Amino acid sequence: MNEKTLSERPPLKPARGLAEEIRAQNGEDVFRCYQCLKCSAGCPMAFAMDFPPSQIIRMVQLGQEDLLLASKTIWVCLTCYTCSIRCPNDIDIAHVIDALRERAVRKRYLPSKENIALFHQYFLENVRKRGRTFEGELLARYQLKTGQAFKNAALGLRMFLKGRMALLPESVENKKAFEEIYRRVEARGGRE
Amino acid sequence: MRRIGYYKSCSLHASSKDYSRSLESAFSALETELVPIRDWNCCGASSAHATNELLGLALPARNLALAEQQGLTTVLVPCSACYSRMLQAAEKMRTDDPVAQEVNEVIQPHRYLGTVQVKNILEILTHEIGVGEILRAKQRDLGGMKVVCYYGCYLTRTPHAPSFDDRENPQTMERLLRLLGAEPVDWPYKTDCCGAGFSLSEEPLSTQLCEKLYDMALRVGAEAMVATCPLCQTNLDLNQDRLRREKGIRFNLPVFYITDLLGLALGCPLGQKQWRMHFVDPKELLNRHALS
Numbered sequence: 506m507n508e509k510t511l512s513e514r515p516p517l518k519p520a521r522g523l524a525e526e527i528r529a530q531n532g533e534d535v536f537r538c539y540q541c542l543k544c545s546a547g548c549p550m551a552f553a554m555d556f557p558p559s560q561i562i563r564m565v566q567l568g569q570e571d572l573l574l575a576s577k578t579i580w581v582c583l584t585c586y587t588c589s590i591r592c593p594n595d596i597d598i599a600h601v602i603d604a605l606r607e608r609a610v611r612k613r614y615l616p617s618k619e620n621i622a623l624f625h626q627y628f629l630e631n632v633r634k635r636g637r638t639f640e641g642e643l644l645a646r647y648q649l650k651t652g653q654a655f656k657n658a659a660l661g662l663r664m665f666l667k668g669r670m671a672l673l674p675e676s677v678e679n680k681k682a683f684e685e686i687y688r689r690v691e692a693r694g695g696r697e
Numbered sequence: 698m699r700r701i702g703y704y705k706s707c708s709l710h711a712s713s714k715d716y717s718r719s720l721e722s723a724f725s726a727l728e729t730e731l732v733p734i735r736d737w738n739c740c741g742a743s744s745a746h747a748t749n750e751l752l753g754l755a756l757p758a759r760n761l762a763l764a765e766q767q768g769l770t771t772v773l774v775p776c777s778a779c780y781s782r783m784l785q786a787a788e789k790m791r792t793d794d795p796v797a798q799e800v801n802e803v804i805q806p807h808r809y810l811g812t813v814q815v816k817n818i819l820e821i822l823t824h825e826i827g828v829g830e831i832l833r834a835k836q837r838d839l840g841g842m843k844v845v846c847y848y849g850c851y852l853t854r855t856p857h858a859p860s861f862d863d864r865e866n867p868q869t870m871e872r873l874l875r876l877l878g879a880e881p882v883d884w885p886y887k888t889d890c891c892g893a894g895f896s897l898s899e900e901p902l903s904t905q906l907c908e909k910l911y912d913m914a915l916r917v918g919a920e921a922m923v924a925t926c927p928l929c930q931t932n933l934d935l936n937q938d939r940l941r942r943e944k945g946i947r948f949n950l951p952v953f954y955i956t957d958l959l960g961l962a963l964g965c966p967l968g969q970k971q972w973r974m975h976f977v978d979p980k981e982l983l984n985r986h987a988l989s
Binding site: 530531549550553581583584585586587589590597599600603604606607610618620621623624625626628629632636637638640644647660663664667668669670671675677678683686687689690693 | 707710711712713714715736737738739741742743744745746747748749750751752755756759799802803804850851854855856857864865889890892894895897898899902906931935938973974975976
Protein backbone atom coordinates (compact mmCIF):
# COMPACT_ATOMS: atom_id res chain seq x y z
CA MET A 506 0.00 0.00 0.00
CA ASN A 507 1.55 3.31 -1.00
CA GLU A 508 1.23 6.61 0.76
CA LYS A 509 -1.01 8.10 -1.88
CA THR A 510 -3.76 5.47 -1.47
CA LEU A 511 -3.64 5.91 2.24
CA SER A 512 -4.02 9.67 2.04
CA GLU A 513 -6.87 9.33 -0.42
CA ARG A 514 -8.97 7.41 2.07
CA PRO A 515 -11.35 9.35 4.24
CA PRO A 516 -9.66 9.61 7.59
CA LEU A 517 -11.09 7.32 10.25
CA LYS A 518 -11.60 9.40 13.31
CA PRO A 519 -12.00 7.22 16.32
CA ALA A 520 -14.10 9.03 18.87
CA ARG A 521 -14.42 7.81 22.42
CA GLY A 522 -17.54 9.86 23.06
CA LEU A 523 -20.16 7.22 22.32
CA ALA A 524 -18.45 4.54 24.41
CA GLU A 525 -17.97 6.96 27.30
CA GLU A 526 -21.59 8.02 27.17
CA ILE A 527 -22.77 4.41 27.26
CA ARG A 528 -20.47 3.70 30.19
CA ALA A 529 -21.83 6.69 32.08
CA GLN A 530 -25.39 5.72 31.22
CA ASN A 531 -25.47 2.02 32.06
CA GLY A 532 -22.03 1.03 33.31
CA GLU A 533 -20.95 -1.15 30.38
CA ASP A 534 -17.29 -0.69 29.44
CA VAL A 535 -16.72 -1.72 25.80
CA PHE A 536 -12.98 -1.01 26.07
CA ARG A 537 -12.58 -4.29 27.92
CA CYS A 538 -13.27 -6.17 24.67
CA TYR A 539 -10.27 -7.94 23.08
CA GLN A 540 -12.19 -9.37 20.12
CA CYS A 541 -12.25 -13.06 21.09
CA LEU A 542 -15.46 -13.33 19.02
CA LYS A 543 -17.16 -15.65 21.49
CA CYS A 544 -20.27 -13.44 21.38
CA SER A 545 -20.58 -13.66 17.62
CA ALA A 546 -19.91 -17.40 17.56
CA GLY A 547 -22.76 -18.13 19.97
CA CYS A 548 -25.31 -15.57 18.76
CA PRO A 549 -28.48 -17.34 17.53
CA MET A 550 -29.47 -14.31 15.45
CA ALA A 551 -26.08 -13.57 13.86
CA PHE A 552 -27.34 -15.00 10.55
CA ALA A 553 -29.88 -12.18 10.29
CA MET A 554 -27.58 -9.34 11.39
CA ASP A 555 -25.56 -6.93 9.28
CA PHE A 556 -22.85 -6.68 11.97
CA PRO A 557 -22.29 -9.51 14.48
CA PRO A 558 -22.05 -8.55 18.18
CA SER A 559 -18.22 -8.42 18.25
CA GLN A 560 -18.22 -5.88 15.41
CA ILE A 561 -20.88 -3.83 17.17
CA ILE A 562 -18.62 -3.57 20.21
CA ARG A 563 -15.67 -2.56 18.02
CA MET A 564 -17.80 0.07 16.29
CA VAL A 565 -18.84 1.49 19.66
CA GLN A 566 -15.17 1.72 20.61
CA LEU A 567 -14.59 3.69 17.41
CA GLY A 568 -17.66 5.86 17.85
CA GLN A 569 -19.36 4.86 14.59
CA GLU A 570 -22.74 6.06 15.81
CA ASP A 571 -24.49 6.53 12.46
CA LEU A 572 -23.71 3.04 11.26
CA LEU A 573 -24.71 1.54 14.59
CA LEU A 574 -28.04 3.31 14.99
CA ALA A 575 -29.06 2.52 11.43
CA SER A 576 -27.97 -1.14 11.68
CA LYS A 577 -30.24 -4.17 11.48
CA THR A 578 -28.40 -5.74 14.39
CA ILE A 579 -29.83 -3.48 17.08
CA TRP A 580 -33.37 -4.54 16.10
CA VAL A 581 -32.67 -8.17 15.27
CA CYS A 582 -31.01 -8.82 18.66
CA LEU A 583 -33.49 -10.82 20.77
CA THR A 584 -31.70 -10.07 24.05
CA CYS A 585 -31.28 -13.79 24.75
CA TYR A 586 -28.13 -12.87 26.75
CA THR A 587 -26.02 -15.72 25.35
CA CYS A 588 -23.28 -13.20 24.46
CA SER A 589 -23.60 -11.40 27.78
CA ILE A 590 -23.01 -14.46 29.95
CA ARG A 591 -20.20 -15.83 27.77
CA CYS A 592 -18.14 -12.64 27.52
CA PRO A 593 -14.80 -13.34 29.25
CA ASN A 594 -14.48 -9.65 30.02
CA ASP A 595 -17.90 -9.30 31.61
CA ILE A 596 -19.35 -6.94 29.08
CA ASP A 597 -23.14 -7.31 29.06
CA ILE A 598 -23.25 -7.00 25.28
CA ALA A 599 -27.04 -7.19 25.05
CA HIS A 600 -27.15 -4.28 27.50
CA VAL A 601 -24.88 -2.27 25.17
CA ILE A 602 -27.27 -3.06 22.32
CA ASP A 603 -30.21 -1.96 24.54
CA ALA A 604 -28.47 1.38 24.99
CA LEU A 605 -27.94 1.73 21.23
CA ARG A 606 -31.57 0.89 20.47
CA GLU A 607 -32.76 3.38 23.07
CA ARG A 608 -30.50 6.01 21.47
CA ALA A 609 -31.83 5.20 18.01
CA VAL A 610 -35.41 5.72 19.24
CA ARG A 611 -34.52 8.93 21.06
CA LYS A 612 -32.69 10.36 18.05
CA ARG A 613 -35.47 9.21 15.73
CA TYR A 614 -33.34 7.07 13.47
CA LEU A 615 -35.36 5.23 10.88
CA PRO A 616 -35.39 1.65 12.18
CA SER A 617 -33.90 -0.78 9.66
CA LYS A 618 -36.35 -3.41 10.91
CA GLU A 619 -39.54 -1.40 10.95
CA ASN A 620 -41.88 -4.20 12.06
CA ILE A 621 -39.85 -4.99 15.16
CA ALA A 622 -39.59 -1.35 16.19
CA LEU A 623 -43.30 -0.87 15.61
CA PHE A 624 -44.14 -3.93 17.69
CA HIS A 625 -42.19 -2.55 20.67
CA GLN A 626 -43.91 0.82 20.28
CA TYR A 627 -47.41 -0.65 20.08
CA PHE A 628 -46.73 -3.03 22.93
CA LEU A 629 -45.73 -0.18 25.24
CA GLU A 630 -48.68 1.97 24.15
CA ASN A 631 -50.94 -0.99 24.89
CA VAL A 632 -49.56 -1.30 28.43
CA ARG A 633 -49.73 2.45 28.94
CA LYS A 634 -53.51 2.46 28.50
CA ARG A 635 -54.44 -0.03 31.20
CA GLY A 636 -51.25 -1.14 32.93
CA ARG A 637 -51.72 -4.60 31.45
CA THR A 638 -51.48 -5.98 27.95
CA PHE A 639 -54.61 -6.67 25.95
CA GLU A 640 -53.30 -9.14 23.41
CA GLY A 641 -56.32 -9.02 21.10
CA GLU A 642 -56.11 -5.26 20.65
CA LEU A 643 -52.33 -5.34 20.25
CA LEU A 644 -52.56 -8.03 17.59
CA ALA A 645 -55.31 -6.26 15.65
CA ARG A 646 -53.66 -2.85 15.74
CA TYR A 647 -50.23 -4.14 14.84
CA GLN A 648 -51.47 -6.23 11.98
CA LEU A 649 -53.64 -3.55 10.45
CA LYS A 650 -50.61 -1.29 10.41
CA THR A 651 -48.18 -3.82 8.98
CA GLY A 652 -50.65 -5.07 6.40
CA GLN A 653 -50.68 -8.62 7.67
CA ALA A 654 -54.28 -8.27 8.76
CA PHE A 655 -55.62 -11.25 6.86
CA LYS A 656 -52.86 -13.66 7.73
CA ASN A 657 -52.87 -12.82 11.38
CA ALA A 658 -56.60 -12.50 11.78
CA ALA A 659 -56.29 -16.21 11.16
CA LEU A 660 -53.74 -16.45 13.96
CA GLY A 661 -56.01 -14.50 16.29
CA LEU A 662 -58.90 -16.76 15.39
CA ARG A 663 -56.88 -19.89 16.01
CA MET A 664 -55.76 -18.58 19.39
CA PHE A 665 -59.37 -17.68 20.16
CA LEU A 666 -60.67 -21.13 19.15
CA LYS A 667 -58.11 -22.69 21.45
CA GLY A 668 -59.39 -20.53 24.29
CA ARG A 669 -56.10 -18.64 24.33
CA MET A 670 -57.39 -15.14 23.62
CA ALA A 671 -59.09 -12.95 26.21
CA LEU A 672 -62.11 -11.05 24.90
CA LEU A 673 -62.08 -8.33 27.50
CA PRO A 674 -59.14 -6.26 28.69
CA GLU A 675 -57.96 -6.20 32.28
CA SER A 676 -56.59 -3.11 33.92
CA VAL A 677 -54.98 -1.70 37.03
CA GLU A 678 -57.28 0.03 39.50
CA ASN A 679 -56.20 3.58 38.77
CA LYS A 680 -55.24 3.98 35.12
CA LYS A 681 -54.44 7.70 35.40
CA ALA A 682 -52.06 7.17 38.29
CA PHE A 683 -50.39 4.35 36.40
CA GLU A 684 -49.86 6.49 33.33
CA GLU A 685 -47.92 8.93 35.50
CA ILE A 686 -45.07 6.40 35.44
CA TYR A 687 -44.81 6.81 31.68
CA ARG A 688 -45.03 10.61 31.97
CA ARG A 689 -42.27 10.81 34.56
CA VAL A 690 -40.05 8.53 32.45
CA GLU A 691 -40.66 10.78 29.45
CA ALA A 692 -39.91 13.89 31.48
CA ARG A 693 -36.51 12.38 32.25
CA GLY A 694 -35.50 12.16 28.62
CA GLY A 695 -37.72 10.57 26.04
CA ARG A 696 -37.45 11.28 22.35
CA GLU A 697 -35.26 14.14 21.20
CA MET B 698 -50.51 -23.73 54.99
CA ARG B 699 -47.51 -22.29 53.18
CA ARG B 700 -48.09 -18.87 51.55
CA ILE B 701 -46.14 -17.63 48.56
CA GLY B 702 -46.57 -14.41 46.60
CA TYR B 703 -47.76 -14.91 43.04
CA TYR B 704 -47.15 -12.64 40.08
CA LYS B 705 -49.84 -13.94 37.76
CA SER B 706 -48.88 -11.87 34.77
CA CYS B 707 -50.57 -10.95 31.46
CA SER B 708 -50.02 -14.18 29.52
CA LEU B 709 -51.22 -16.35 32.41
CA HIS B 710 -54.55 -14.49 32.20
CA ALA B 711 -54.92 -14.82 28.43
CA SER B 712 -52.77 -16.71 25.90
CA SER B 713 -51.50 -19.15 28.54
CA LYS B 714 -54.51 -19.45 30.79
CA ASP B 715 -53.87 -23.18 30.75
CA TYR B 716 -50.49 -22.62 32.46
CA SER B 717 -52.12 -20.89 35.41
CA ARG B 718 -54.75 -23.64 35.57
CA SER B 719 -52.29 -26.53 35.90
CA LEU B 720 -49.98 -24.46 38.10
CA GLU B 721 -52.69 -23.45 40.54
CA SER B 722 -54.10 -26.94 40.71
CA ALA B 723 -50.64 -28.46 41.38
CA PHE B 724 -49.93 -25.90 44.12
CA SER B 725 -53.20 -26.63 45.80
CA ALA B 726 -52.29 -30.36 45.79
CA LEU B 727 -49.00 -29.30 47.41
CA GLU B 728 -50.94 -27.38 50.06
CA THR B 729 -49.40 -24.07 49.12
CA GLU B 730 -51.46 -20.91 48.99
CA LEU B 731 -50.58 -18.56 46.14
CA VAL B 732 -51.18 -14.93 47.09
CA PRO B 733 -51.61 -12.73 44.00
CA ILE B 734 -49.96 -9.30 43.97
CA ARG B 735 -52.88 -6.89 44.28
CA ASP B 736 -53.24 -4.39 41.42
CA TRP B 737 -50.22 -5.80 39.54
CA ASN B 738 -49.15 -4.35 36.18
CA CYS B 739 -47.35 -5.66 33.09
CA CYS B 740 -43.56 -6.00 33.61
CA GLY B 741 -42.88 -4.25 30.29
CA ALA B 742 -41.49 -7.47 28.80
CA SER B 743 -38.82 -7.09 26.12
CA SER B 744 -40.29 -3.93 24.67
CA ALA B 745 -39.67 -1.73 27.71
CA HIS B 746 -36.01 -2.49 28.37
CA ALA B 747 -35.36 -2.70 24.61
CA THR B 748 -36.26 0.92 24.06
CA ASN B 749 -36.16 2.63 27.46
CA GLU B 750 -34.05 1.36 30.35
CA LEU B 751 -35.76 3.45 33.02
CA LEU B 752 -39.24 2.27 31.99
CA GLY B 753 -37.88 -1.28 31.89
CA LEU B 754 -36.94 -0.94 35.56
CA ALA B 755 -39.92 1.10 36.72
CA LEU B 756 -42.65 -1.28 35.51
CA PRO B 757 -41.32 -4.33 37.42
CA ALA B 758 -40.41 -2.10 40.39
CA ARG B 759 -44.05 -1.08 40.85
CA ASN B 760 -44.94 -4.78 41.23
CA LEU B 761 -42.09 -5.34 43.68
CA ALA B 762 -43.26 -2.36 45.75
CA LEU B 763 -46.84 -3.67 45.80
CA ALA B 764 -45.67 -7.14 46.87
CA GLU B 765 -43.53 -5.64 49.60
CA GLN B 766 -46.43 -3.55 50.84
CA GLN B 767 -48.53 -6.71 51.05
CA GLY B 768 -45.88 -8.29 53.24
CA LEU B 769 -44.83 -10.85 50.65
CA THR B 770 -41.18 -11.82 51.03
CA THR B 771 -41.04 -14.44 48.26
CA VAL B 772 -42.79 -14.03 44.94
CA LEU B 773 -43.26 -16.76 42.35
CA VAL B 774 -42.95 -15.43 38.81
CA PRO B 775 -43.97 -18.28 36.47
CA CYS B 776 -43.28 -16.50 33.16
CA SER B 777 -39.54 -16.58 32.43
CA ALA B 778 -39.56 -13.22 30.67
CA CYS B 779 -41.33 -11.55 33.61
CA TYR B 780 -39.03 -13.43 36.00
CA SER B 781 -35.95 -12.05 34.31
CA ARG B 782 -37.28 -8.47 34.28
CA MET B 783 -38.42 -8.61 37.91
CA LEU B 784 -35.15 -10.22 39.03
CA GLN B 785 -33.05 -7.69 37.15
CA ALA B 786 -35.00 -4.76 38.58
CA ALA B 787 -34.81 -6.19 42.11
CA GLU B 788 -31.04 -6.75 41.84
CA LYS B 789 -30.40 -3.36 40.29
CA MET B 790 -32.36 -1.57 43.00
CA ARG B 791 -30.69 -3.59 45.74
CA THR B 792 -27.19 -2.80 44.51
CA ASP B 793 -27.39 0.65 42.90
CA ASP B 794 -28.67 3.40 45.16
CA PRO B 795 -28.86 6.27 42.65
CA VAL B 796 -30.84 4.08 40.24
CA ALA B 797 -33.10 2.84 43.05
CA GLN B 798 -33.79 6.43 44.02
CA GLU B 799 -34.62 7.47 40.48
CA VAL B 800 -36.90 4.45 39.93
CA ASN B 801 -38.68 5.17 43.21
CA GLU B 802 -39.27 8.76 42.13
CA VAL B 803 -40.80 7.49 38.91
CA ILE B 804 -43.16 4.97 40.57
CA GLN B 805 -44.31 7.17 43.46
CA PRO B 806 -46.47 7.04 45.54
CA HIS B 807 -45.13 3.48 45.52
CA ARG B 808 -41.69 2.83 46.88
CA TYR B 809 -39.61 -0.33 46.77
CA LEU B 810 -37.25 -0.88 49.70
CA GLY B 811 -35.62 -4.06 48.41
CA THR B 812 -36.98 -6.91 50.55
CA VAL B 813 -38.66 -9.17 47.98
CA GLN B 814 -37.10 -12.42 46.72
CA VAL B 815 -38.00 -13.06 43.08
CA LYS B 816 -38.20 -16.79 42.29
CA ASN B 817 -39.00 -18.88 39.24
CA ILE B 818 -41.21 -21.97 39.20
CA LEU B 819 -38.33 -24.47 39.47
CA GLU B 820 -36.81 -22.64 42.43
CA ILE B 821 -40.11 -22.57 44.27
CA LEU B 822 -40.76 -26.26 43.64
CA THR B 823 -37.31 -27.47 44.63
CA HIS B 824 -36.19 -24.88 47.23
CA GLU B 825 -39.38 -23.64 48.87
CA ILE B 826 -41.59 -26.72 48.70
CA GLY B 827 -38.88 -29.34 48.29
CA VAL B 828 -38.70 -32.62 46.37
CA GLY B 829 -39.43 -34.63 49.53
CA GLU B 830 -42.81 -33.04 49.86
CA ILE B 831 -43.54 -33.39 46.15
CA LEU B 832 -42.72 -37.11 46.33
CA ARG B 833 -45.00 -37.56 49.32
CA ALA B 834 -47.87 -35.93 47.40
CA LYS B 835 -47.21 -37.93 44.22
CA GLN B 836 -50.15 -40.07 43.15
CA ARG B 837 -48.85 -41.68 39.99
CA ASP B 838 -45.88 -42.21 37.79
CA LEU B 839 -45.33 -40.46 34.46
CA GLY B 840 -44.73 -43.86 32.84
CA GLY B 841 -41.25 -43.27 31.42
CA MET B 842 -42.40 -40.58 29.00
CA LYS B 843 -39.33 -39.39 27.08
CA VAL B 844 -39.10 -35.62 27.25
CA VAL B 845 -36.59 -32.88 26.55
CA CYS B 846 -36.50 -30.11 29.15
CA TYR B 847 -36.49 -26.67 27.57
CA TYR B 848 -35.26 -23.82 29.78
CA GLY B 849 -34.96 -21.15 27.10
CA CYS B 850 -33.16 -17.87 27.67
CA TYR B 851 -34.46 -16.17 30.75
CA LEU B 852 -34.64 -18.86 33.40
CA THR B 853 -30.87 -19.08 33.81
CA ARG B 854 -29.52 -16.09 31.89
CA THR B 855 -30.22 -12.89 33.75
CA PRO B 856 -27.04 -10.81 33.68
CA HIS B 857 -25.97 -8.99 36.86
CA ALA B 858 -27.99 -11.46 38.94
CA PRO B 859 -27.06 -14.87 40.33
CA SER B 860 -28.59 -17.91 38.63
CA PHE B 861 -30.29 -20.70 40.60
CA ASP B 862 -28.76 -23.38 38.35
CA ASP B 863 -25.96 -23.68 35.79
CA ARG B 864 -26.49 -21.01 33.16
CA GLU B 865 -25.84 -23.22 30.13
CA ASN B 866 -26.46 -26.74 31.37
CA PRO B 867 -29.12 -26.57 34.08
CA GLN B 868 -30.42 -29.86 35.53
CA THR B 869 -33.21 -28.94 37.96
CA MET B 870 -36.07 -29.76 35.60
CA GLU B 871 -34.53 -33.09 34.59
CA ARG B 872 -34.08 -34.13 38.24
CA LEU B 873 -37.63 -33.19 39.11
CA LEU B 874 -39.19 -34.99 36.15
CA ARG B 875 -37.07 -38.11 36.73
CA LEU B 876 -38.44 -38.26 40.29
CA LEU B 877 -41.95 -38.02 38.88
CA GLY B 878 -41.32 -41.03 36.64
CA ALA B 879 -40.62 -39.37 33.28
CA GLU B 880 -37.47 -40.06 31.32
CA PRO B 881 -35.76 -36.74 30.53
CA VAL B 882 -33.37 -37.08 27.60
CA ASP B 883 -30.19 -35.04 27.54
CA TRP B 884 -29.95 -32.64 24.59
CA PRO B 885 -27.74 -29.73 23.59
CA TYR B 886 -30.41 -27.05 22.96
CA LYS B 887 -32.04 -26.73 26.39
CA THR B 888 -31.05 -23.08 26.77
CA ASP B 889 -31.11 -22.05 23.09
CA CYS B 890 -33.50 -19.26 22.14
CA CYS B 891 -36.85 -20.21 20.52
CA GLY B 892 -37.41 -16.69 19.16
CA ALA B 893 -40.70 -16.10 20.99
CA GLY B 894 -39.94 -12.37 20.99
CA PHE B 895 -40.45 -12.35 17.22
CA SER B 896 -43.47 -14.65 17.02
CA LEU B 897 -45.56 -11.69 15.82
CA SER B 898 -43.11 -9.26 14.26
CA GLU B 899 -40.69 -11.61 12.45
CA GLU B 900 -42.49 -14.95 12.24
CA PRO B 901 -40.06 -16.61 9.81
CA LEU B 902 -37.14 -15.95 12.15
CA SER B 903 -38.92 -17.47 15.13
CA THR B 904 -40.04 -20.47 13.04
CA GLN B 905 -36.45 -21.01 11.91
CA LEU B 906 -35.17 -21.08 15.51
CA CYS B 907 -37.96 -23.47 16.56
CA GLU B 908 -37.34 -25.88 13.69
CA LYS B 909 -33.80 -26.40 14.87
CA LEU B 910 -35.11 -27.28 18.35
CA TYR B 911 -37.80 -29.71 17.10
CA ASP B 912 -35.30 -31.41 14.87
CA MET B 913 -32.87 -32.04 17.71
CA ALA B 914 -35.64 -33.10 20.12
CA LEU B 915 -36.70 -35.81 17.66
CA ARG B 916 -33.11 -36.87 16.99
CA VAL B 917 -32.54 -37.59 20.68
CA GLY B 918 -35.78 -39.58 20.79
CA ALA B 919 -38.05 -37.22 22.72
CA GLU B 920 -41.82 -37.70 22.65
CA ALA B 921 -42.57 -34.26 24.05
CA MET B 922 -41.02 -30.97 25.15
CA VAL B 923 -41.41 -29.42 28.59
CA ALA B 924 -41.25 -25.67 29.12
CA THR B 925 -41.59 -23.36 32.12
CA CYS B 926 -42.31 -20.17 30.20
CA PRO B 927 -45.74 -19.33 28.74
CA LEU B 928 -44.17 -17.44 25.83
CA CYS B 929 -41.84 -20.34 24.95
CA GLN B 930 -44.70 -22.84 25.25
CA THR B 931 -46.98 -20.81 23.00
CA ASN B 932 -44.24 -20.22 20.46
CA LEU B 933 -43.06 -23.85 20.38
CA ASP B 934 -46.65 -25.09 20.15
CA LEU B 935 -47.85 -22.53 17.61
CA ASN B 936 -44.88 -22.87 15.27
CA GLN B 937 -45.58 -26.58 14.83
CA ASP B 938 -49.13 -25.66 13.85
CA ARG B 939 -47.73 -23.07 11.43
CA LEU B 940 -45.24 -25.50 9.87
CA ARG B 941 -47.99 -28.07 9.43
CA ARG B 942 -50.35 -25.60 7.75
CA GLU B 943 -47.83 -23.76 5.62
CA LYS B 944 -45.32 -26.43 4.71
CA GLY B 945 -47.01 -29.69 5.59
CA ILE B 946 -44.21 -30.57 8.04
CA ARG B 947 -45.34 -32.51 11.10
CA PHE B 948 -43.10 -32.74 14.15
CA ASN B 949 -45.91 -33.83 16.43
CA LEU B 950 -44.13 -32.91 19.65
CA PRO B 951 -46.61 -31.90 22.35
CA VAL B 952 -45.26 -29.03 24.44
CA PHE B 953 -46.14 -29.26 28.13
CA TYR B 954 -45.80 -26.71 30.87
CA ILE B 955 -43.79 -28.20 33.74
CA THR B 956 -46.93 -27.94 35.88
CA ASP B 957 -48.96 -30.00 33.35
CA LEU B 958 -46.72 -32.99 34.07
CA LEU B 959 -46.43 -32.18 37.77
CA GLY B 960 -50.22 -31.94 37.95
CA LEU B 961 -50.63 -35.32 36.24
CA ALA B 962 -48.23 -36.91 38.73
CA LEU B 963 -50.05 -35.31 41.66
CA GLY B 964 -53.39 -36.61 40.40
CA CYS B 965 -54.84 -33.17 39.57
CA PRO B 966 -58.00 -33.24 37.48
CA LEU B 967 -56.59 -31.65 34.31
CA GLY B 968 -58.27 -33.61 31.51
CA GLN B 969 -59.66 -32.49 28.19
CA LYS B 970 -60.23 -28.90 29.28
CA GLN B 971 -56.47 -28.55 29.66
CA TRP B 972 -55.30 -30.46 26.60
CA ARG B 973 -57.67 -28.82 24.12
CA MET B 974 -55.77 -25.57 24.56
CA HIS B 975 -52.64 -27.15 23.12
CA PHE B 976 -52.05 -26.82 19.37
CA VAL B 977 -50.23 -30.14 19.25
CA ASP B 978 -52.67 -32.56 20.81
CA PRO B 979 -51.02 -34.59 23.59
CA LYS B 980 -53.89 -37.09 23.99
CA GLU B 981 -52.33 -39.90 22.00
CA LEU B 982 -49.07 -39.57 23.92
CA LEU B 983 -50.89 -39.52 27.25
CA ASN B 984 -52.88 -42.62 26.26
CA ARG B 985 -49.67 -44.41 25.31
CA HIS B 986 -48.39 -43.85 28.84
CA ALA B 987 -51.73 -44.56 30.50
CA LEU B 988 -51.95 -40.97 31.74
CA SER B 989 -55.19 -39.75 30.24
